[in-house]
Amino acid sequence: MFDYLVVGAGFAGSTLAERLASQAGKKVLIIDKRPHIAGNAYDRHDDAGIMIHQYGPHIFHTNSRQVFDYLSKFTKWRQYQHWVKACVDGQLVPIPINLDTINTLYGLNLTSMEVEKFFASVAEPREQILTSEDVVVSRVGRELYEKFFRGYTNKQWGLDPSQLDAAVTARVPTRTNRDQRYFTDAYQAMPAHGYTRMFENMLNHPNIKILLNCDYREVVKHIPFKKMIYTGPVDEFFDYRYGKLPYRSLRFEFETHHTKVYQPAPVINYPNDYAYTRVTEFKYLTGQEHSSTSIVYEFPQDEGDPYYPVPRSENAELYKKYQALAEATPNVFFAGRLATYKYYNMDQVIAQALALFNKISTSDDPIIQTPTATRSTETAPRSNGNGGSPRSRRRQMEEIIKS
Ligand SMILES: Cc1cc2nc3c(=O)[nH]c(=O)nc-3n(C[C@H](O)[C@H](O)[C@H](O)COP(=O)(O)OP(=O)(O)OC[C@H]3O[C@@H](n4cnc5c(N)ncnc54)[C@H](O)[C@@H]3O)c2cc1C
Numbered sequence: 441m442f443d444y445l446v447v448g449a450g451f452a453g454s455t456l457a458e459r460l461a462s463q464a465g466k467k468v469l470i471i472d473k474r475p476h477i478a479g480n481a482y483d484r485h486d487d488a489g490i491m492i493h494q495y496g497p498h499i500f501h502t503n504s505r506q507v508f509d510y511l512s513k514f515t516k517w518r519q520y521q522h523w524v525k526a527c528v529d530g531q532l533v534p535i536p537i538n539l540d541t542i543n544t545l546y547g548l549n550l551t552s553m554e555v556e557k558f559f560a561s562v563a564e565p566r567e568q569i570l571t572s573e574d575v576v577v578s579r580v581g582r583e584l585y586e587k588f589f590r591g592y593t594n595k596q597w598g599l600d601p602s603q604l605d606a607a608v609t610a611r612v613p614t615r616t617n618r619d620q621r622y623f624t625d626a627y628q629a630m631p632a633h634g635y636t637r638m639f640e641n642m643l644n645h646p647n648i649k650i651l652l653n654c655d656y657r658e659v660v661k662h663i664p665f666k667k668m669i670y671t672g673p674v675d676e677f678f679d680y681r682y683g684k685l686p687y688r689s690l691r692f693e694f695e696t697h698h699t700k701v702y703q704p705a706p707v708i709n710y711p712n713d714y715a716y717t718r719v720t721e722f723k724y725l726t727g728q729e730h731s732s733t734s735i736v737y738e739f740p741q742d743e744g745d746p747y748y749p750v751p752r753s754e755n756a757e758l759y760k761k762y763q764a765l766a767e768a769t770p771n772v773f774f775a776g777r778l779a780t781y782k783y784y785n786m787d788q789v790i791a792q793a794l795a796l797f798n799k800i801s802t803s804d805d806p807i808i809q810t811p812t813a814t815r816s817t818e819t820a821p822r823s824n825g826n827g828g829s830p831r832s833r834r835r836q837m838e839e840i841i842k843s
Contacts (some may be wrong), residue, residue, distance in 0.1 A: 441664045446470040447656040447746060448671030450479020450501045451786050452776025453641050455793035456669045461647035464801045469663065473655040477643060480747065481786060482637040489504045490722060490734040491634055497707065497720040498635060501625040502787030508627040510790065514641040517629035519725050522622040526712065527706040528587050535709055537580060537588065538615040552616045557631035559614065572601035572609040579614055596740050597688055597750060604752040632723055671776035673746050674762045682761045683800045685781055687743030693737040702733045715739055773800060
């Protein structure tokens with residue numbers, strides 16, 4: 441009998457599994473339908489031996505000491521301050537927009553104070569800030585909005601910024617100094633040996649069993665457990681009762697080049713050209729030394745894995761209906777980006793999971809599922825990053841049920 445069945449081995453599920461096992465002594469089975477742990481943060485070495493992020497570049501940054509200290513139990517860090525350039529009017533300029541961006545773009549030599557006046561002169565104040573367009577135009581005016589934000593947002597979300605909540609571009613600050621860091625959080629670093637290794641350390645506990653390559657719906661009736669933590673899409677959990685919540689997806693195209701360095705920045709954004717939004721060169725992020733280098737192009741699309749909850753008010757309304765169902769579902773806790781339909785970064789998901797652990801860790805509860813086969817003692821074999829074939833997954837399942 442497992443105390444907890446955790447659906448999803450990303451940050452939300454793995455943090456909760458780790459806390460429940462190590463701090464509350466609970467027996468946990470964590471299941472993921474993908475053939476690996478780490479969710480969207482999964483990284484691996486490609487055929488050339490270069491560490492890549494399979495689901496797009498993930499840079500860790502947080503202002504939460506609690507979150508940083510928590511992850512530090514499972515990894516050493518490589519200090520890394522992220523920076524990004526945007527390709528605009530044929531030039532590569534810093535983004536977020538700063539003093540150098542304006543001077544390079546317009547061939548000027550403004551000081552910080554002068555650029556502040558420049559922003560004030562082009563800004564178009566709006567009475568109410570409701571949409572992403574309002575946020576940007578009211579701060580930097582229409583021309584910079586068109587050059588840097590409109591096309592990028594259209595590609596990223598398939599929607600015009602005037603159709604998106606203010607929160608989407610509220611994330612992108614504008615600076616009057618030359619600070620070209622993408623984030624300014626107190627803690628910015630990359631796991632020294634990668635995210636997957638960090639997740640392996642999190643889940644390396646005798647109370648935790650892992651089942652990969654397995655949709656929980658295939659096995660949920662056969663596995664005895666008391667409570668569930670669910671970190672998949674909340675609308676899917678309730679069989680889309682109120683309709684589908686919109687998610688934006690991505691297609692990734694990886695390339696390896698036989699040169700030490702491919703591009704002059706870790707990430708280059710293309711707001712106005714090409715179908716892709718940005719190109720990332722991984723070695724900047726990971727610090728890996730290698731004679732070749734690997735990059736990834738990101739093509740936003742509607743179909744595919746659900747990556748981004750779409751921040752629009754009607755979607756928030758629809759989510760509220762699912763949230764009410766979730767809150768009325770006994771013994772199931774919903775956590776993470778997809779289960780709470782929130783456009784969260786990794787650190788926010790970890791903070792949410794730690795808060796949920798504090799809330800639930802003391803309760804003692806009844807069994808809500810019984811096995812159709814004989815009673816179980818949790819003997820699923822341990823597994824690490826890669827799950828293996830469907831046949832090996834079936835074997836894992838049989839062992840769990842049989843024992
Ligand atoms: C391209 C991209 C770049 C990003 N960059 C950053 C960044 O630089 N910094 C940052 O802080 N955040 C970044 N994020 C956000 C970050 O990925 C998320 O905050 C984090 O991964 C969310 O963790 P999670 O556990 O909620 O979800 P996930 O990592 O998505 O994990 C959910 C898991 O549940 C599994 N699952 C779903 N349904 C089922 C089912 N029915 N049965 C079994 N398993 C199931 C899925 O396979 C998945 O592995 C980025 C996101 C994307 C898409």
